[in-house]
Amino acid sequence: MNLKLSALMALFLPIFAFAEDKLDSGDTAWMMISTALVLLMTPAGLALFYGGMTRSKNVLNTYAMVMGAFVMAFVVWIIAGYSIAFGTSADPMLQNVFGGFNHIMLDGIKWTDLSGTYPTYVFIAFQGTFAAITVAIASGSVIGRMKFSTWMVIVVLWGLLVYAPITHMVWGGGVLMTHGALDFAGGTVVHMNGGLAGLVLAILVGKRMDYNKVPMKPYSILFTAVGASLLWFGWYGFNGGSAFGANAIAGLAVMTTTVATAVAGITWMLLEWIVFKKPTLLGIASGIIAGLVAITPAAGFVSVGGAFILGIVGAIVAFFGVIKLKKVFGYDDSLDAFGIHFLAGLWGALATAFLALDDKDLLWDGPLKESGDRMGQFMVQVESVLIVGAWTLVGTIVVYYIASALTGGARVDEETEHNGLDETIHGETVTNS
Numbered sequence: 001m002n003l004k005l006s007a008l009m010a011l012f013l014p015i016f017a018f019a020e021d022k023l024d025s026g027d028t029a030w031m032m033i034s035t036a037l038v039l040l041m042t043p044a045g046l047a048l049f050y051g052g053m054t055r056s057k058n059v060l061n062t063y064a065m066v067m068g069a070f071v072m073a074f075v076v077w078i079i080a081g082y083s084i085a086f087g088t089s090a091d092p093m094l095q096n097v098f099g100g101f102n103h104i105m106l107d108g109i110k111w112t113d114l115s116g117t118y119p120t121y122v123f124i125a126f127q128g129t130f131a132a133i134t135v136a137i138a139s140g141s142v143i144g145r146m147k148f149s150t151w152m153v154i155v156v157l158w159g160l161l162v163y164a165p166i167t168h169m170v171w172g173g174g175v176l177m178t179h180g181a182l183d184f185a186g187g188t189v190v191h192m193n194g195g196l197a198g199l200v201l202a203i204l205v206g207k208r209m210d211y212n213k214v215p216m217k218p219y220s221i222l223f224t225a226v227g228a229s230l231l232w233f234g235w236y237g238f239n240g241g242s243a244f245g246a247n248a249i250a251g252l253a254v255m256t257t258t259v260a261t262a263v264a265g266i267t268w269m270l271l272e273w274i275v276f277k278k279p280t281l282l283g284i285a286s287g288i289i290a291g292l293v294a295i296t297p298a299a300g301f302v303s304v305g306g307a308f309i310l311g312i313v314g315a316i317v318a319f320f321g322v323i324k325l326k327k328v329f330g331y332d333d334s335l336d337a338f339g340i341h342f343l344a345g346l347w348g349a350l351a352t353a354f355l356a357l358d359d360k361d362l363l364w365d366g367p368l369k370e371s372g373d374r375m376g377q378f379m380v381q382v383e384s385v386l387i388v389g390a391w392t393l394v395g396t397i398v399v400y401y402i403a404s405a406l407t408g409g410a411r412v413d414e415e416t417e418h419n420g421l422d423e424t425i426h427g428e429t430v431t432n433s
């Protein structure tokens with residue numbers, strides 16, 4: 001059995017033990033390490049990245065929204081999210097978008113079950129970290145004005161109604177997987193999904209009361225840079241782990257991830273140098289994240305040359321999304337979740353059709369693998385981003401209004417917003433002075 005087939009079996013049919021399945025200690029170790037690396041990305045990497053960019057009066061709230069999202073989303077994943085994403089529905093039509101409830105609280109899955117060459121429990125935990133970081137990404141768009149209670153309700157509902165069905169459609173045997181959509185590690189499932197959800201929430205909750213009226217200086221660029229470094233480190237589990245084994249595809253994903261990220265950081269730095277005459281540390285950190293996002297859907301499909309293209313263009317797209325698009329449309333995406341995650345993810349998802357290597361040992365089933373039809377694959381990628389975008393848009397709106405109704409409105413009052421959410425909501429401050 002070749003590496004890619006083993007990986008696909010592990011990804012899409014995780015609850016069945018095949019005759020060929022045999023526990024491999026190397027694959028098991030790599031997948032457990034990858035799970036830990038992705039976990040590090042959220043309560044450490046993303047929280048520091050976001051926390052450093054926000055104002056001092058909201059630093060702890062920012063960290064709490066990210067960490068709170070992670071722990072809540074993971075619990076929701078175990079209770080029902082995994083079943084909806086990777087379970088089986090009795091209705092063939094429903095199966096296109098919904099996995100069913102046959103594995104609520106992991107019912108029917110034994111600790112001895114294997115997903116290919118490693119335990120199914122490890123697969124579930126690995127995928128749970130993806131569910132948790134995706135909703136945490138969206139928090140960056142509403143920092144400084146959303147109730148913590150509303151946010152926690154959104155995390156629960158969004159994980160079940162938006163994230164899990166999209167995961168099923170792309171990775172769990174649903175309509176987009178059936179059509180052959182390529183998304184190696186989450187360009188659509190994670191980054192487009194989380195980035196667009198953030199924008200929708202930012203528009204619905206409204207702009208910060210002093211947005212574009214007073215300077216909003218970040219608390220610590222150093223925090224943000226350290227967060228970006230931790231995200232890069234953890235991303236090796238994110239992309240490398242998506243090969244589902246300690247194999248050559250994981251090695252390819254690690255290399256392309258490194259290349260795309262490095263060139264994206266350089267590209268953003270040069271763009272700032274040209275446009276603003278000063279290369280900033282915040283800009284380099286932002287470029288690094290844009291590169292990581294852009295390579296994610298393609299990491300195990302493309303060459304080093306393809307990684308260069310994905311990283312460079314991904315940084316350009318995200319740079320102008322952050323610098324220009326917000327000004328044109330006037331939305332208040334606090335920490336630019338949409339500009340970096342959605343736009344770079346969109347670019348990576350579409351570009352994969354043309355940059356993926358024509359190598360049947362790498363490609364998943366689809367037009368490119370079956371007939372070398374790149375335009376056909378591109379249309380499948382377009383279908384994928386449109387369906388994911390539409391589901392995220394509608395689902396996030398529904399979730400927002402339900403959560404808002406349950407918590408007496410989503411927005412904090414003016415006094416709380418003015419004084420900062422750290423002390424008023426959490427009773428804590430970032431300093432003792």
